[in-house]
Amino acid sequence: MNLNDAIQECWSKIDEGQVATYIPALAKVDPYQLGVYLFDVTNDKKAEAGASQVRFAIESVSKVITLLYAIERLGLSAVEEQVGTRQTGFPFDTILNMEITKETHPLNAFINSGAILISSLIEEQDGLSPFDQILEFSRKICNDPAITLNEEIYQSELRTGDMNRSLAYYLKAKEVLTNDVTLSLDTYFKQCSMMVTCQSLANLGAVLANDGIAPWNNERIISSEAATYTKSVMMTTGLYNESGTYSVRIGVPTKSGVGGGLVSASPNHYGIGIFSPALDHAGNSVAGLALLELISKKLKLDVFRY
Ligand code: DON
Numbered sequence: 191m192n193l194n195d196a197i198q199e200c201w202s203k204i205d206e207g208q209v210a211t212y213i214p215a216l217a218k219v220d221p222y223q224l225g226v227y228l229f230d231v232t233n234d235k236k237a238e239a240g241a242s243q244v245r246f247a248i249e250s251v252s253k254v255i256t257l258l259y260a261i262e263r264l265g266l267s268a269v270e271e272q273v274g275t276r277q278t279g280f281p282f283d284t285i286l287n288m289e290i291t292k293e294t295h296p297l298n299a300f301i302n303s304g305a306i307l308i309s310s311l312i313e314e315q316d317g318l319s320p321f322d323q324i325l326e327f328s329r330k331i332c333n334d335p336a337i338t339l340n341e342e343i344y345q346s347e348l349r350t351g352d353m354n355r356s357l358a359y360y361l362k363a364k365e366v367l368t369n370d371v372t373l374s375l376d377t378y379f380k381q382c383s384m385m386v387t388c389q390s391l392a393n394l395g396a397v398l399a400n401d402g403i404a405p406w407n408n409e410r411i412i413s414s415e416a417a418t419y420t421k422s423v424m425m426t427t428g429l430y431n432e433s434g435t436y437s438v439r440i441g442v443p444t445k446s447g448v449g450g451g452l453v454s455a456s457p458n459h460y461g462i463g464i465f466s467p468a469l470d471h472a473g474n475s476v477a478g479l480a481l482l483e484l485i486s487k488k489l490k491l492d493v494f495r496y
Contacts, residue, residue, distance in 0.1 A: 191485070191488045193240075196226070196488070197225075197226065197239055197481065200477045203468075203476050203477040204222055207468030207475070207476035209221050209450070210467075210469055213343070213347060213350055214349070214350065215343045215345075215346035216247060216249075216343070216448065216467070220467070221466075221467050221468040223241040223244060223465065224241060224466040224477050225241030225242040225465045226239055226388055226463070226464050226485070227242045227388035227392035227462070227463045228460055229396040229405070230459070231399050231400045231460065238388065238389065241388070241465055242387065242389060243389065244387060244465060245385040245387055246387075246467065247382065247383060247384070247447070248381075248391075249448045249449040249451065250282065250300065250305070250446060250447040250473075251391060251394075251445050251451045252382055252447070253300050253308070254453060255324065255328050255331060255332075255394065256305065256309055257269070257300075257308055257423075258412050258416055259323065260311050260312060261420075262412055263312060268311075269311070272295055272307055272308065272311065272366075273296050273308065274293070274304075275422070275423055275427070277297070277431065278297050278430075278431070279431055281430065281472070282301050282472075283303075283354070284301060285303060285357055285360055288303070288360070288364070294364065295307070295366055296366075298426075300423065300424075300427045300428060300445065301427070302354055303357040303360075303361060305378065306358050306361070306367070309374055309377045309378045309381065310368075310374035320373070320374075320377040321339075321376070324380075325339070328381075328384055328386075330411060331393070331411050332386060332391070332394050333390070333404065333406055334386065337385060339383050339385075340383050340385050343383040343385075344379055344380055344383035347379040347383055351375065351379055354379070355375060358371050358374060358375050382447075386451065387465070388463035391451055391452070391453040391465075392453075392463035393406070394463070395454050395456075395462050396460070397417070398420060398421055398443070398461065399455040399459060400458070401414050401417050401418075402414050424443035424455065425444075428444050428445040429445075429474050430472050431472055436479065436483075439483050440454075440482055440483050440491075441492030441493050441494045442454045442462075442482070442491050443455050444482065446473065446475060449467065450465050450466050450467030450468070452474075452475055452478045454482060456486075457493060459491055462485065465478065
């Protein structure tokens with residue numbers, strides 16, 4: 191498959207979306223960018239095209255990394271006690287499910303309330319703050335030592351993060367979030383402000399696709415159990431309330447971020463990283479998802495079909 195042709199084919203989709211404006215630093219990003227990096231884990235082959243090496247804010251894709259790190263640190267059952275595995279049917283910053291149902295915990299790890307709760311579980315260790323540990327783990331699982339925090343985006347998240355603060359304080363009031371709220375929010379804002387490329391996300395996807403083993407050096411980074419759990423949750427909630435639609439159209443576990451990033455893990459086949467900053471109404475990259483759909487069809491990646 192020619193990736194440059196695929197990018198050309200999806201380019202006009204950019205006009206159907208808009209860059210995230212609720213975080214001012216993201217509003218300044220040029221929407222006319224589309225990049226892809228493919229990591230074929232069975233044949234150890236890589237391919238890339240377009241804006242594949244441009245750095246962008248990882249945003250909600252970081253929730254995958256933090257979830258994996260929390261599972262490694264605390265064990266899957268401890269994490270499963272904190273968050274469910276269900277879609278909410280509401281936007282990613284919803285609090286509604288806990289208000290209108292008898293649920294005491296966030297419905298999944300990828301809505302903001304669930305992700306903040308997961309970040310709160312990571313405690314200082316060996317003098318490293320929770321964020322320092324997440325950064326170190328991100329560099330390892332993305333095989334990208336150049337991942338750093340973007341101070342401008344972090345400050346922008348801090349200034350406009352009141353909805354996230356309300357979610358965290360709500361969880362504290364309900365005695366669900368029991369660690370320091372300010373520190374938990376700070377960890378969350380910082381993890382969202384890490385700068386990655388399509389290549390970093392393809393490497394993350396490749397570890398997930400390869401059952402937790404890094405295909406670049408055969409080191410096991412996460413347990414098979416953590417990889418399986420996370421891929422399943424990506425499939426059911428990774429694209430928020432659009433997850434069902436894309437499960438049918440694409441059929442590959444995927445997680446989005448409002449920076450325009452997508453990470454996909456096609457089990458035993460590919461890790462895929464995609465970037466295009468114009469988003470649909472649910473906060474998912476429009477051209478990115480069109481490109482992923484094309485790639486999934488061309489490479490026959492749909493887990494329900496092949
Ligand atoms: O907390 C927020 O709203 C952002 N920092 C991240 C949200 C996000 O990426 C949702 N994903 N599509």
